[in-house]
Amino acid sequence: METLSIAENLKNTTRHCYTSKGRHESVAEHSWMMSLMAFFMQDEFPEADINKVIKMCIIHDLGECLTGDIPVFDKNATHEEKEEELLYHWISSLPSTYAGEMRELYEEMKERKTIEAKVYKAIDGLEALIQHNLSDLSTWTPNEYDFNLVYADDKVTFSHYLTSLREEIRKDTLKKMEQ
Structure with a gap:
């Protein structure tokens, strides 16, 4: 119960982005949409363990239930170190099976060498752009006008599919800015 009560903070932790109805998006909503995106992309990445990608999407921002959300364009190394320190302290309080799996997933996500970690990281950036x-x-x-035109470009280069999706999102951004 304690674990879930801490994780529940993500429902109340807002991001700098808004929903289409005009309220701040929660970190939990961002993670949910990422998970759904991963589910819908599974046919594009048959070589990837999509369940692992979904797990990464679900847990990737758990540190923010301890620190709050800091937009990517404001976040620095000190913020990241503090979030990681608090997150790993919290993870160490979990049952060993879950703590071990989470630590392994976080390390894999940080290194971004596996197809699963690359797909997760691309989705993280693309979901933020779609929501904007x-x-x-x-x-x-x-700053978001320029940011939305270039963010996540570096995260999609490994995949023709994700590069094409990024380009469609960019077109949508340009169309939106013309309004």
Whole structure:
């Protein structure tokens, strides 16, 4: 119960992005949409363990239930170190089977060498861009206009499918900015 009560903080931790209805998106909602994206991409990556990708999507921002969300364009190494320290401390309180699996997943995600980690990281960036495009333009900060045109480009280069998806998202961003 304690583990779930801590993780539940992600439902109340808001991101800088808004939903299409005009309220701040929660970190949990971001993770859910990423998981759904991974599910729908499973045919594009038959060589990947899509269940592992979904696990990565589910747990990737658990550190933010301890630190809150800091937008990627404001986050620095000190923020990342503090989040990792708090996260690993929390993970060590979990039953050993789950703690071990989580640590392994986090290390794999950090290294970004496996197909699963690369797919997860691409989805993380692409979901944020899609959500920005779904939100009202009035909610964007000035730096997001340029940011939305270039963010995640480096995360999709390993896959023709994800590169094409990134380009479609960019087109959607340009169309939105013309409004």
